[in-house]
Amino acid sequence: MMDATSITYLEELEERYHRDPASVDRTWAMFFRNLDHGVSGEAMAEAFDSFEKGKLSMSPFTAAAISNQTVQESMRLLLLIRAYQVLGHYAADLDPLGISGHAHPPELDPAFWGFKDSDMDREFFVGNWNQSGFLAEGRPTRTLREMLTRLKETYCSNIGYEYMHIPERDKCNWIRERIETVDKVQFTRAQKLHMLDRLAWSDQFETFLANKYTAAKRFGLEGAESLIPGMKTVIDTAADLGAQSVVIGMPHRGRLNVLANVVRKPMAQIFSEFAGKGYRQGAPDEYTGSGDVKYHLGTSYNRPTVNGKMVHLSLVANPSHLEAVNTVVLGKTRAKQYYGDDHERKKNMAILLHGDGAFSGQGIVYETLDMSGLPDYTVGGTIHLVVNNQVAFTTDPKDSRSSPYCTDVAKSLNCPIFHVNGDDVESVVRVCQLATEWRQAWHTDVVVDLVCYRKHGHNEIDEPMFTQPQMYKKIKGKKHSFEMYAEQLVAEGTFTQAEVQAVKDRVNATLNTAFDGAKDYKPEKRDWLASHWGGFLSPAQLSRIRNTGVAPGLLTSVGQAITALPADFEFHRQIRRVYEQRRAMVESGEGVDWALAEALAFATLLSEGNHVRLSGQDVERGTFSHRHAVLHDQTTGAKYVPLNHVFPGQKPNSFTVCNSSLSEFGVLGFELGYSMESPNSLVLWEAQFGDFANGAQIIFDQFLSSGETKWLRQSGLVCLLPHGYDGQGPEHSSARLERFLQMCDESPYEMPEHDEAQWFTGGHLGTQIQRANWQVVNCTTPANYFHVLRRQVHRQFRKPLIVMSPKSLLRHPLCKSPLAEFDDQPDDANIVGVRFKRVIMDDTGLLPKDRGPRPAPEPEVQRVVFCSGKVFYDLHEARKKMGVEGKVAIVRVEQLAPFPFDLVCREIRRYPNAQLLWGSG
Numbered sequence: 001m002m003d004a005t006s007i008t009y010l011e012e013l014e015e016r017y018h019r020d021p022a023s024v025d026r027t028w029a030m031f032f033r034n035l036d037h038g039v040s041g042e043a044m045a046e047a048f049d050s051f052e053k054g055k056l057s058m059s060p061f062t063a064a065a066i067s068n069q070t071v072q073e074s075m076r077l078l079l080l081i082r083a084y085q086v087l088g089h090y091a092a093d094l095d096p097l098g099i100s101g102h103a104h105p106p107e108l109d110p111a112f113w114g115f116k117d118s119d120m121d122r123e124f125f126v127g128n129w130n131q132s133g134f135l136a137e138g139r140p141t142r143t144l145r146e147m148l149t150r151l152k153e154t155y156c157s158n159i160g161y162e163y164m165h166i167p168e169r170d171k172c173n174w175i176r177e178r179i180e181t182v183d184k185v186q187f188t189r190a191q192k193l194h195m196l197d198r199l200a201w202s203d204q205f206e207t208f209l210a211n212k213y214t215a216a217k218r219f220g221l222e223g224a225e226s227l228i229p230g231m232k233t234v235i236d237t238a239a240d241l242g243a244q245s246v247v248i249g250m251p252h253r254g255r256l257n258v259l260a261n262v263v264r265k266p267m268a269q270i271f272s273e274f275a276g277k278g279y280r281q282g283a284p285d286e287y288t289g290s291g292d293v294k295y296h297l298g299t300s301y302n303r304p305t306v307n308g309k310m311v312h313l314s315l316v317a318n319p320s321h322l323e324a325v326n327t328v329v330l331g332k333t334r335a336k337q338y339y340g341d342d343h344e345r346k347k348n349m350a351i352l353l354h355g356d357g358a359f360s361g362q363g364i365v366y367e368t369l370d371m372s373g374l375p376d377y378t379v380g381g382t383i384h385l386v387v388n389n390q391v392a393f394t395t396d397p398k399d400s401r402s403s404p405y406c407t408d409v410a411k412s413l414n415c416p417i418f419h420v421n422g423d424d425v426e427s428v429v430r431v432c433q434l435a436t437e438w439r440q441a442w443h444t445d446v447v448v449d450l451v452c453y454r455k456h457g458h459n460e461i462d463e464p465m466f467t468q469p470q471m472y473k474k475i476k477g478k479k480h481s482f483e484m485y486a487e488q489l490v491a492e493g494t495f496t497q498a499e500v501q502a503v504k505d506r507v508n509a510t511l512n513t514a515f516d517g518a519k520d521y522k523p524e525k526r527d528w529l530a531s532h533w534g535g536f537l538s539p540a541q542l543s544r545i546r547n548t549g550v551a552p553g554l555l556t557s558v559g560q561a562i563t564a565l566p567a568d569f570e571f572h573r574q575i576r577r578v579y580e581q582r583r584a585m586v587e588s589g590e591g592v593d594w595a596l597a598e599a600l601a602f603a604t605l606l607s608e609g610n611h612v613r614l615s616g617q618d619v620e621r622g623t624f625s626h627r628h629a630v631l632h633d634q635t636t637g638a639k640y641v642p643l644n645h646v647f648p649g650q651k652p653n654s655f656t657v658c659n660s661s662l663s664e665f666g667v668l669g670f671e672l673g674y675s676m677e678s679p680n681s682l683v684l685w686e687a688q689f690g691d692f693a694n695g696a697q698i699i700f701d702q703f704l705s706s707g708e709t710k711w712l713r714q715s716g717l718v719c720l721l722p723h724g725y726d727g728q729g730p731e732h733s734s735a736r737l738e739r740f741l742q743m744c745d746e747s748p749y750e751m752p753e754h755d756e757a758q759w760f761t762g763g764h765l766g767t768q769i770q771r772a773n774w775q776v777v778n779c780t781t782p783a784n785y786f787h788v789l790r791r792q793v794h795r796q797f798r799k800p801l802i803v804m805s806p807k808s809l810l811r812h813p814l815c816k817s818p819l820a821e822f823d824d825q826p827d828d829a830n831i832v833g834v835r836f837k838r839v840i841m842d843d844t845g846l847l848p849k850d851r852g853p854r855p856a857p858e859p860e861v862q863r864v865v866f867c868s869g870k871v872f873y874d875l876h877e878a879r880k881k882m883g884v885e886g887k888v889a890i891v892r893v894e895q896l897a898p899f900p901f902d903l904v905c906r907e908i909r910r911y912p913n914a915q916l917l918w919g920s921g
């Protein structure tokens with residue numbers, strides 16, 4: 001099968017023949033032996049055609065011998081074709097400013113391969129066996145001029161294709177078949193009108209804002225207006241190919257334009273926000289944000305497409321940290337695929353927009369790409385649109401990257417990359433359609449590099465001439481892409497000038513109407529929660545405290561299910577022993593350890609119809625070899641996940657536990673996005689060691705700790721951070737608890753007022769925990785860990801939870817809980833239910849029994865030591881050794897934020913004569 005990918009093989013074959021004729025197949029030996037008797041290319045083509053049609057019983061090499069010169073010329077022509085396929089993008093006309101072209105590769109010159117001007121109209125044999133693209137048209141001979149013309153039109157026009165780095169031949173052929181076409185792609189008049197209209201909306205929106213709000217920062221899209229027709233093409237094409245939902249993530253550049261023209265946020269609302277009227281402090285039950293800048297906000301919309309389909313669009317809110325939103329978008333998309341049973345990953349897809357400087361400069365981009373093929377993180381391909389305005393704030397490309405293109409990082413994952421001149425809207429639309437078809441066909445990432453420019457500085461009040469004078473001299477004289485396309489359409493006779501003006505006038509009329517309406521615009525009730533978040537409460541609406549205990553029968557049932565091992569599975573003997581011990585804990589009701597408590601929390605939530613997902617580095621086994629959530633057959637390597645067998649008919653993967661890539665930033669962002677899709681889930685991320693969490697600091701700072709306040713989006717994400725000074729030195733010891741407490745938005749100097757009459761309803765604290773930005777806990781018992789996990793789901797609101805999880809306590813002989821601490825039937829008639837204990841009072845023992853509402857004062861106690869976490873066990877042992885149990889009380893503060901002022905005050909009143917101390921270690 002001879003084609004442009006076979007040249008190296010042919011050359012090696014010929015070399016082998018000359019070294020030893022017997023080393024090649026007999027047919028090839030006859031071919032090389034008869035070279036000196038050569039015939040024309042046409043004769044050889046005819047012979048091969050006859051052979052393929054069965055008209056020759058002999059080899060075509062015996063039917064038509066070819067001269068050595070003809071074979072060499074054919075090889076050189078095929079190499080020239082390959083050069084254009086591999087390197088043609090370097091010669092493409094991509095830069096609207098004409099200032100950043102690449103050096104012309106010498107391999108694209110026919111003379112490089114030994115051809116002369118006199119060869120231009122000669123016919124050369126190129127074959128027609130199992131070919132693709134140009135070479136699949138059934139014509140075995142071509143003139144050099146014809147091939148050059150078609151190669152230049154395809155690879156060196158306003159589109160540059162990079163795809164030959166992809167190792168799979170069928171994928172390369174798929175692209176070739178769509179770009180190496182006989183006829184140039186032609187758009188109909190209706191399609192051109194559609195593109196003109198979309199470009200007009202993009203262009204006139206920016207012009208309108210520039211005229212109305214001259215001193216406002218808006219990070220406009222001028223110079224890259226064709227992004228809007230391109231994005232709309234992606235959405236239309238995706239819908240035609242089965243997509244029902246698209247999740248979008250993007251930076252500040254052009255965000256207002258995308259909000260208005262793609263996601264259809266009411267323009268009157270956008271204009272009112274420019275006037276400072278977008279944020280209304282309404283009734284107590286109205287959820288309003290803190291007022292983040294306009295170009296960070298998100299929204300959602302059900303958008304009709306040109307072909308009558310309907311697709312749901314979600315633009316995710318993001319901070320100023322470029323690319324930080326990437327994996328948040330992917331996590332949200334993956335969650336949509338899970339809840340929608342989108343196993344083929346065609347119904348829900350992601351679009352990520354990037355800047356050129358950020359795409360090459362931010363490490364999270366590679367983390368995002370790296371996750372694209374991982375089985376528990378893939379979303380079936382992401383479409384990346386790079387708004388390449390050829391400058392990063394004030395930094396030129398030569399100073400911001402080491403590669404020719406800003407998109408070269410995507411080649412490491414074998415993504416096809418389509419570079420396109422942003423001034424050519426038809427080419428932009430074409431590559432966006434191709435990129436979407438690729439995603440739906442191959443379910444891998446694809447990149448569109450929209451080479452454009454930035455009309456103003458980094459923002460509209462910035463002066464770019466300070467740092468890029470030559471570039472901005474060019475920009476000052478440039479026509480807008482709308483003007484250029486309109487002139488093209490008029491010149492080719494597609495539209496008259498009057499028809500073009502009518503499009504422009506209609507857009508401007510709509511903009512003016514929206515502007516007039518903005519003066520009296522009142523935003524509708526915030527759409528801060530999707531339909532499946534209906535009934536959940538805002539921070540201003542009191543949520544009743546719910547019990548998290550579980551009926552004893554259910555505890556026993558799920559406990560037996562998750563400790564039962566199939567007989568036909570060969571388990572490691574130590575794993576079998578671990579599960580036998582766990583089963584004994586369930587049956588005896590005593591000695592439940594940390595790992596079993598966690599598994600019981602997961603299993604009971606699953607039995608209630610919730611989804612549980614746990615991810616992070618090595619979480620399947622657990623960093624400290626304690627969890628063993630995925631069991632491996634020691635002979636076959638098959639896997640068994642007990643928590644996916646809690647009850648008959650359990651939905652596949654309703655419990656998902658997955659080892660992640662060696663990433664914190666990307667994976668935590670992914671799980672955050674996943675948690676935001678549905679409240680009926682428990683989503684957890686575990687750091688391998690607590691101090692590794694600082695690798696994801698941007699997610700903690702910009703999303704988890706502040707996202708609800710800024711963007712009105714709740715999340716119940718749980719972060720498990722192994723923490724404890726266990727003799728391992730400065731590394732891997734501290735999860736930096738103090739940092740998470742510093743990021744709490746609760747004032748340590750103001751105690752919330754409380755009504756003791758409402759002690760058991762939660763009303764005694766008002767909405768303290770709902771108004772907090774997150775929760776930080778440091779549990780000391782497996783039972784309390786069980787309850788704090790279940791509390792995350794058994795609420796009418798969602799709040800991030802930071803857990804200082806243990807290390808040495810995982811196997812500490814005293815860190816056990818009886819199953820009675822998990823059930824919902826307390827033995828004290830005064831107690832209404834069982835739930836998480838924010839503070840565990842001292843009972844001169846280990847098991848918390850403070851189920852009474854008002855413990856009696858203990859004046860004989862001389863000293864009270866408040867503490868949190870594993871140091872309690874050290875203090876307990878020291879007190880026991882010293883024999884001062886009746887004189888020293890130890891109180892455990894299990895929840896550090898929001899701080900349990902009410903319970904700490906209760907404990908202080910309980911010991912009126914005691915010295916108060918804080919113990920840490």
